[in-house]
Amino acid sequence: MFGIPLPSLSFLPFIGATHGSDELQTPTVMSYEQVQELGRELDELRARTVAKLGDEDREYIYNIVKTQRTFEVAGRALMYLPFLPPAWMAGVGALAISKILDNMEIGHNVMHGQYDWMREPGFNSQVFEWDTVCPADQWKHSHNYMHHTFTNIVGKDRDIGYGILRMDEGQKWNPYYLGNPVYAFLLMAFFEWGVMLHDLEAENIVQGKRKWHDVKPLLQGMWRKAGRQVLKDYVVFPALTGPFFVTTLIGNIGANLIRNVWTYSIIFCGHFPTGVQTFTEDETADESRGEWYVRQMLGSANIEGSPLFHIMSGNLSHQIEHHLFPDLPAHRYPELAPEVKALCDKYELPYNSGGFFKQIGSVWGKIFKLALPNSLTGSEPTVGVIVERKKVAA
16 A cells, blocks of 8 residues: 545555555645645755856865775785785775775766766766676666666666565565575675676566567677676786785685675665655656655665765765765765755655664665565555645645
8 A cells, every 4th residue: 555545635645654554654745836846946956056066076086086096006016915914904905995986986976977067088977987897888777767767666666676686565475585685695795796687687588578689788798898807806916916816816806795795785775774665657657856856755765974984885875865866976965965854854754864784784674574475574654655746726
C-alpha cells in the first residue's frame, strides 16, 4: 500500500507506508501549490550556487587531484619495501586512498558534469575515464541516466538490488533471495566488477528479455577497459617491482578490495537505510519538477561525519543533496545541506540522516531481513508523504 486516500482531495499519492504495513503513521499531505513552490525554491537554491562557481571550485578539484596523485605515487613507491611490513602496509593504504579519491571525489563527480563549466579536457564529463574496470560511457548510462532519472522507482531503477539483491519489500520474494547476505558480501568485495556488469542487465539476459547480440558492444567495451585495468594493477606495476612481484600483486589486490568495500558501504548507506522510500511507475508518471524533487528527497539518505569523511566519500555522504543537484560540484553539498533540511522542515518532509554505523547497520539489517518473505518478517511503518498531483478547483 503506497498511499492513504483522502476523500476531499483528488491526487495520486507518492507513498504512504512500507509495503504490507498495518501501522500507518500520520502522513504529510502536500498540496499542488506547495509542491510547485518547493520546486521553485530548490531551483533558486541551485541557481544561486551556480552563480558562485569559479576559482574556489577550480582550486578545490585541482587540490584533490594533486592529493590523489601524491597518494598514488607514495603507495607505488612503498611497494618496493615489502621487507619493512609497516612501510608496505602504509603503501597499500596510500594506494587505496588514491583509488577512493579517484573513483568518488574525482571520477564520479567529474562524470556527472560537475566541472564541465571549466572547459578543461581533464575535467570534461564526455571524455573522462577513471581508474576502475567499468567503462565510463556505460557507467554514465546506468548511473547518470537510469538511476538519477528513475530514482527508486521499482521496475525502472536497477540500482534497487543491482539485479541480484532484494532491497525492497515490493520485490517479489523467491527462494533465491535466501542468499541475500551472501550476494551482498560478494558484491561488496567485488564492487567494481559489479558496477561494470550493471549495464549488461545479466538477469534480463537469463530471463530471455535481452539477447546476447544486443549486448555485444557492451561486452567489447568491458573487455577493453577491464583488460587494461587488470594488466596495469596485476601485471605491469607488480612486474616493475621485480623480485617483489608477488607482494606488490597482493598489495594491489588489497588496495582494490579496500576501495570496493568503502565505495559499496557509502553508496548503500545513501540509498538503502531504514526510511528510504520507493515508488511505483504509476505514482511517478508525468511528474512535475517539484514532484521529481520530492522523490529525490524521500529516496535518499545522508551520512553524518567530519569534513575529511565527506571528502573520502566523494561527498556522497550528502546523498540527498546529490540527488537533488547531481551536476553541482559535490564539495558544495555541505553548504547546501542546511538549506535543504530547512525546506524539509518547512514542508514537513523527512530528512534521513545519521552516523555511518547507524546507517550501515540499518542497511545490513535490511539485507538480512529481506532474505526472508514478508509473511515471516512483517513490515515497519514509514512516514507517508501524499502529493496532490493535479490542481484542484476551488
